[in-house]
Amino acid sequence: MPNKLMQGKGLTDRLLRNWFRCRRRAWLDKYGNAERRLWTAHRTIQLNDQQQGFTYLIESKPKRGVKACEEGTAGVVGIRLKGTLNSGQVIEAHPPLLQRIEGESRWGNFAYRPVLWKQGKRLTREHRLGLSLVGLLLEPFQKAEVPEGLIISRANRGIKKEKITLNNGLEKQLSDSLEKLAFDLNRKEPPPLTADRRKCSLCSWRSLCGEEAGISGHLSEVSGIGARRLQILEELDIHNLEDLAAADLIFLKEKLDYFGTQHGEAAQQLIKQAMVQRDGCAERLDQKPALPELRSAPGVLIYDIESDPDAKDDFLHGFVNLPRRKCGEWNIESAKYHPLLILAENGEDTAWERLKWKLDYYSDWPILHYGETEALSLSRIAQRQGASQDELKALHNRLIDIHARVRKHWLLPVNSYGLKAVAGWIGFKWSQFEVDGAKALLWWRQWRGGRGTSRGNSNSLRRIYKYNKDDCLATWAVAKWLMDNS
Numbered sequence: 001m002p003n004k005l006m007q008g009k010g011l012t013d014r015l016l017r018n019w020f021r022c023r024r025r026a027w028l029d030k031y032g033n034a035e036r037r038l039w040t041a042h043r044t045i046q047l048n049d050q051q052q053g054f055t056y057l058i059e060s061k062p063k064r065g066v067k068a069c070e071e072g073t074a075g076v077v078g079i080r081l082k083g084t085l086n087s088g089q090v091i092e093a094h095p096p097l098l099q100r101i102e103g104e105s106r107w108g109n110f111a112y113r114p115v116l117w118k119q120g121k122r123l124t125r126e127h128r129l130g131l132s133l134v135g136l137l138l139e140p141f142q143k144a145e146v147p148e149g150l151i152i153s154r155a156n157r158g159i160k161k162e163k164i165t166l167n168n169g170l171e172k173q174l175s176d177s178l179e180k181l182a183f184d185l186n187r188k189e190p191p192p193l194t195a196d197r198r199k200c201s202l203c204s205w206r207s208l209c210g211e212e213a214g215i216s217g218h219l220s221e222v223s224g225i226g227a228r229r230l231q232i233l234e235e236l237d238i239h240n241l242e243d244l245a246a247a248d249l250i251f252l253k254e255k256l257d258y259f260g261t262q263h264g265e266a267a268q269q270l271i272k273q274a275m276v277q278r279d280g281c282a283e284r285l286d287q288k289p290a291l292p293e294l295r296s297a298p299g300v301l302i303y304d305i306e307s308d309p310d311a312k313d314d315f316l317h318g319f320v321n322l323p324r325r326k327c328g329e330w331n332i333e334s335a336k337y338h339p340l341l342i343l344a345e346n347g348e349d350t351a352w353e354r355l356k357w358k359l360d361y362y363s364d365w366p367i368l369h370y371g372e373t374e375a376l377s378l379s380r381i382a383q384r385q386g387a388s389q390d391e392l393k394a395l396h397n398r399l400i401d402i403h404a405r406v407r408k409h410w411l412l413p414v415n416s417y418g419l420k421a422v423a424g425w426i427g428f429k430w431s432q433f434e435v436d437g438a439k440a441l442l443w444w445r446q447w448r449g450g451r452g453t454s455r456g457n458s459n460s461l462r463r464i465y466k467y468n469k470d471d472c473l474a475t476w477a478v479a480k481w482l483m484d485n486s
């Protein structure tokens with residue numbers, strides 16, 4: 001046992017869910033220093049969505065506690081279920097929702113089935129076995145069989161329902177998983193960092209694990225290494241950034257080729273990237289100027305979109321208009337931020353009219369953006385709104401992806417080529433602390449939820465604008481660095 005905390009405590013549905021996401025996470029949830037936990041906007045978004053989904057499903061607000069079960073309420077929350085496995089292991093679950101169905105239970109001629117909310121499209125073990133765990137504990141609690149559970153998720157209009165049969169096969173898988181979870185929780189040290197570090201951005205332990213990854217030179221810290229490549233490199237006895245930086249190119253290429261030519265072709269890039277990160281020195285890849293289009297441009301529009309991905313809604317198109325003085329200097333003091341808030345109910349034609357006006361007004365100014373999203377979104381709107389081939393071509397020629405130019409011209413000592421990492425390395429500082437896309441999305445949902453009804457909501461909108469403006473300015477900081485270092 002790692003410490004006294006664990007003694008006498010059972011395995012919970014929450015620990016199991018987080019263990020499926022990352023084995024280390026469950027361990028940290030149990031033993032980690034709570035002060036190192038960070039709040040995640042993503043979790044709040046998920047809980048809000050879940051609450052809306054449940055209310056939609058049962059067409060009323062769920063009630064709380066055992067009394068609500070006794071009364072046969074359509075939906076019940078706030079129940080804590082407890083039981084013991086044959087192995088003697090105590091298990092607990094706090095089902096997000098119990099839905100009344102036909103049947104016979106200790107309370108009368110009705111019973112309950114467990115319901116889980118699913119964020120996104122994929123149905124995973126986390127959902128199926130989470131339901132199975134609740135079903136296992138619900139059965140003795142209500143004295144009625146629980147043959148099925150329900151997974152609901154957001155659909156185009158309303159919710160999508162997926163029934164899951166809770167059979168012996170699922171129960172066997174659950175028992176195996178609980179055994180492995182118990183084993184991991186009995187470790188003295190936390191399990192290793194997850195191979196797929198993309199998950200970390202949604203995890204409350206991201207700061208703690210990020211620090212450890214940096215200190216230990218974890219391979220996932222090398223830009224270009226995902227879960228599969230990390231596994232392959234481990235098999236080749238390359239365990240950290242130092243090992244990779246010191247690897248022999250011919251050996252590595254030959255070995256990586258065996259796993260697929262895409263890995264072999266990346267060998268040189270990976271070694272160079274690891275060297276740059278190890279030494280902390282940027283390396284230029286292409287001697288040509290990175291942004292020749294800006295030499296004679298009278299100004300630039302710096303463009304960034306904020307989106308609600310679940311609703312497929314690009315709700316904010318933000319621009320910073322940055323003019324140039326006659327002497328050629330960029331007049332950053334005169335730069336103006338112009339947010340175009342796009343409300344879906346006003347129609348895409350209205351949105352395009354406003355965007356087109358903006359683009360036409362500054363027709364000879366290039367449009368800088370970071371990553372593909374902005375170019376794709378703008379081109380698709382233009383296409384759908386009937387822009388001619390010539391107009392599309394002109395738009396395409398004006399759009400300059402700063403991220404692509406960085407990748408083409410430089411290797412930087414950063415663990416990601418995302419805007420936050422690159423602009424941060426250059427020294428750019430965001431004006432709001434710990435803000436990311438998820439937090440901006442949460443503010444947006446809050447504003448949408450009660451538009452015009454409270455001061456808090458308009459504050460939300462102001463914060464989104466500030467965040468979006470900062471992203472535009474960060475994009476400019478990177479573009480400026482590229483020009484200054486060409």
Ligand code: SF4
Binds near residue numbers: 025204206209
């Ligand atoms: S931050 Fe990443 S590695 Fe750490 S517990 Fe969370 S998901 Fe696992």
